[in-house]
Amino acid sequence: MAEVEHGIYFIEEIATGSYKIYERREASMYLVCGSEGACLIDTAYGLTDLKALARELTSHPVSVVNTHAHVDHVLGNHWFYENEDTRVYMHPADKPIYDAVVSGYVEMLRQPWVKEAYGEFIAKLDPDAVRFPMTQDLHEGDVIDLGGKKLEIFETPGHTAGSILLLDREEKICCAGDAIVENLWMFMPECCPNEVCLASLRHAYDVLSQAGVERIYNGHFYNEPITLQRLKNMVDGMEQVVSGIAKGEPFENDKGKGTKFTFNDWNVLCRE
Secondary structure (H helix, E strand, O other): OEEEEEEEOEEEEEEEEEEEEEEEOOOEEEEOOOOOEEEEEEOOOOOOOHHHHHHOOOOOOOEEEEEOOOHHHHHHHHHOOOOOOOOEEEHHHHHHHHHHHOOOHHHHOOOHHHHHHHHHHHHHOOOHHHHOOOOEEOOOOEEEEEOOOEEEEEEEEOOOOEEEEEEOOOOEEEEEEOOOOEEEEOOOOOOHHHHHHHHHHHHHHHHHHHOOOOEOOOOOOOOOOOOOHHHHHHHHHHHOOOOOOOOEEEEEOOOOEEEEEEEEEEEEEEOO
């Protein structure tokens, strides 16, 4: 299915029953549908009712999995809150980040930049009435069975300690959150040491190459899905960073500063 514009979303069927949902060209979510259930991988900023949007694509109950706990991947979780027993799935290492996001949600909405960028979406929200689901642990080796469609979990700590990817072995695709992305941020306090990131990239390459994966989708998806060869180039580049032979340049943005390394079409932003 060619990409279809749906309000602020750009929706594309990337495999039978699997959809990429690109929110305002800022953050990507993926809805994977089986014969018995569906799984929404990440919830972006959740600017509109994601549960209603998912209902337009599937009649099956939808569970939510977060590839990691950054705000642009979990804020939409609140649309799926039903009661205090509602759970979203996440690696436990990212629970402290998620708890901070949830507890700081009301204060975040008061920030001038949030009002400027997202005012039209939060105007009708009562922040004090918003509730976020609690988390349920996911670990490597877990399998989400949706009925005729299975998603395998693999741990990829680096961007955050609890980052994961989900593999659809049958369709030869995976959703990697921000663990395998065109511009990898490794300079924030919650990021792991570069050596841990390198080990995760190697692990991901081994798993995905053995599975014959043809397309790697991430949490932002700028242009094209990432190929195995491009992932191998990322591994090679990170090896140069860890070994100290890579040459970088200073950078600074609104989240921090550090050293930027560029390897052809891949950037990794590391601590100073």
